[in-house]
Amino acid sequence: MPASPRTTEDPAARGAGAGPIRQAGLRAHNLALVLGRIAGADRPPSRADLAAATGLTRATVSALADELLRGRLIAEVDPAPRAGAGRPAAGLTLAPDGAAGLGLEINVDYLAACVLDLTGRVRHREVRDQDLRPLPAAETLDRLAGLAAAARRAATAAGLTLAGATLAVPGLVDPTGLVRWAPNLGWRDVDVPGLLADRVPGLAVDNEANLAALAELHAGAAPASFLYVSGEIGVGAGVVLAGALYRGARGFGGELGHLPVDPAGRPCRCGSRGCLEQYAGQEAIVAAAGQPPGSTHRLAELAGAGDPAALAALERAGRALGVATSGAVNLLDVGAVLLGGGYARLAPWLLPALRTELAARVVTAGWAPVEARAALLGSDAAVIGAAGSVVRSVLAQPARWLARAAA
Amino acid sequence: MPASPRTTEDPAARGAGAGPIRQAGLRAHNLALVLGRIAGADRPPSRADLAAATGLTRATVSALADELLRGRLIAEVDPAPRAGAGRPAAGLTLAPDGAAGLGLEINVDYLAACVLDLTGRVRHREVRDQDLRPLPAAETLDRLAGLAAAARRAATAAGLTLAGATLAVPGLVDPTGLVRWAPNLGWRDVDVPGLLADRVPGLAVDNEANLAALAELHAGAAPASFLYVSGEIGVGAGVVLAGALYRGARGFGGELGHLPVDPAGRPCRCGSRGCLEQYAGQEAIVAAAGQPPGSTHRLAELAGAGDPAALAALERAGRALGVATSGAVNLLDVGAVLLGGGYARLAPWLLPALRTELAARVVTAGWAPVEARAALLGSDAAVIGAAGSVVRSVLAQPARWLARAAA
Secondary structure (H helix, E strand, C coil): CEEECCCCCCCCCCCCCHHHHHHHHHHHHHHHHHHHHHHCCCCCHHHHHHHHHHHCCHHHEEEEEEEEHHHHCCCEEEECCCCCCCCCCCEEECCCEEEEEEEEEECCCCCEEEECCCCCCCCEEEEEEEECCCCCHHHHHHHHHHHHHHHHHHHCCCEEEEEEEEEEEEEECCCCCEEEEEECCCEEEEEHHHHHCCCCCCCEEHHHHHHHHHHHHCCCCCCCCEEEEEEECEEEEEEEEECCECCCCCCCCCCCCCCCCCCCCCCCCCCCEEHHHHHHHHHHHHHCCCCCCCCHHHHHHHHHHHCHHCCCCHHHHHHHHHHHHHHHHHHCCCCCEEEEHHHHHHHHHHHHHHHHHHHHHCCCCCCCCCEECCCCCCCHHHHHHHHHHHHHHHHHHHHHHHHHHHH | CCCCCCCCCCCCCCCCCCHHHHHHHHHHHHEEEEEHHHCCCCCCCCCCHHHHHCCCHHHHHHHHHHHHHHHCCEEECCCCCCCCCCCCCCCCEEECCCEEEEEEECCEEEEEEEECCCCCCCEEEEEECCCCCCCCCHHHHHHHHHHHHHHHHHHCCCCCCCEEEEEEEEECCCCCCEEEECCCCCCCEEEEEHHHHCCCCCEEEEEEEHHHHHHHHHHCCCCCEEEEEEEEEEEEEEEEEEEEEECCCCCCCCCCCCEECCCCCCEECCCCCCCEEEEEEEHHHHHHHHCCCCCCCHHHHHHCCCHHHHHHHHHHHHHHHHHHHHHHHHHHHEEEEEEEEEEEHHHHHHHHHHHHHHHHHHHCCCCCCCCECCCCCCHHHHHHHHHHHHHHHHHHCCCCCHHHCCC
């Protein structure tokens, strides 16, 4: 979020080119500045509050606020009654009925969609459980397009306008949105934005654990640096360092699921052996618990009822998670491990063994211990993170949205 | 290194406080700017070249250069002869006979010291092989102080003045220089700067793999992001991301040596089991090769002579390194693994098995492969990195050095 106002006297804006371009850049910067203040405020600020906070003049703030109001990015709310003379000024808040973000998710055994408004509230949500592994990628994308169309209709019915869409996938995604590899889906080099160009134009694609980690970060209860472990059929991770997602030198970081926990152990779908997923993926836990494939949703229920096989399987998975996350913590030196995705509801049974391994294996455990706990968000973290990334890009660049809305 | 000049017209300098303080900050900034340009130039620039490159006036550059000359941070060299009229201007270069950095190293089986001048040339180097594990920390530090005194005398004899000292240790160091834990030395909470305050005042302390990785980065042949693996009796790592050392959220990152390669395997000095060090540390390799303890220096010789036990032990170590570094690469997504420290000379026998594991286990191997090779610098990388960190801090903050030299 921009931190300081720019006026034409500012050398950063001066000399940036010819007059009109310079003015446009200035306006875009200041729109983002004012909108960012409104988004980050504890209570709806007045125009005067915003002028004081940003260093812009009252007149400039009013003009910018009017633009944001016309573009339905902000709304006016009644001021809190106050003592003293004079009519109190109206407060400004993010509009709950303007732009919204569409989040989509393809996972191994479900598809999901959600619509988030600018205030961060979920306005629509749909999950379709189905095993996608037998389907060709084109068929899965067809079904996803159907879910996206339904979400768009729901958004329109609620008076919202979708500003963009982001898709979460359980795989390695390059910066163009090409899914390089999703081992659990059997995908290689699937050009998702290209294949959906007509039905979901401008689609962004990202790794599901990355988006879930961002959702957890923006949900507000996470520390500044943490390892987010997303447990579905595959095991992914998002690495957050000093309040920002760490994507790796080439964009493919955070692949915890293929950390070896037993290098000579079971073969993995990735072609290697003994990977964490083979011991702590949800289907591996289900199999170890003696349950039929596909019954991952019953695990918490069985464990809650004290089923010995389920408890033993979860303890073993917790131990494998502890071995792998200890290695990650020793390398990254983060102070927290958050269990998210499908792990969030299994955390009570995974955490004891995981914590034992962390205490034994993390080299700083004696003086800089590592917290392990369930993430705030569960299995919908990735799809919420996907929608949230659209919302955050509108908030960071409101001028783009206003130009589109005007066109 | 600062990137742009500041004048009193610059708003970043304006309003920074009262006149004298502001002027001093400006001078310090511009001294560093000019010195940085001289350090980074392909050939010695003239004062006119520096004025053109920095945007400062000729008069300002001349005054700053005179100060740097008086402080023996730079020297004048004869200009290259050139065609055309007029006497060519003198070139400016880093002084080889002014400030220097003292690097010190405590490892498990040796002590080392080196003196680096501003141009990066090693002017003095001493290594004392001895097993330090039986000694109490105070005795080891006494011997180190002796080595430091000898290095100081050598520097003085060469006309150099030590600007500071940095010590490399094989352990976890907190930001105050307290060695929290060095498992292979048996150290816990050793306040090295405090214990050496009289004999090596102002000593900085850092992890040996971090300093070695920095030395490799500044040696110029390394990529922008890499995992540097330092193999002595312990195994350490330095993580370099986008040209900067990644220290971890709390300063203790890069602990590769305790990544589990066989979670149920041999007990480790760290209290855990199956850590990489137990399979790829130099003493573990020596034992597997059927050689007596302490003969780590004979490993390369034996392997070179085709000794089957040594070759098998090195192959096994390479495999363990491959398992651990694959995990690290999957998390960090760096494009290169550099084998440094004692591994540099063993690389020919470690690399084949290491590369096989990387190819099998790194999830991006199919489209974003990982290079594995020997580091440029060998066992003296850490002590050179330690001295280099002193030199770089003089180059980054020349005003501090000039104030000290004047006092």
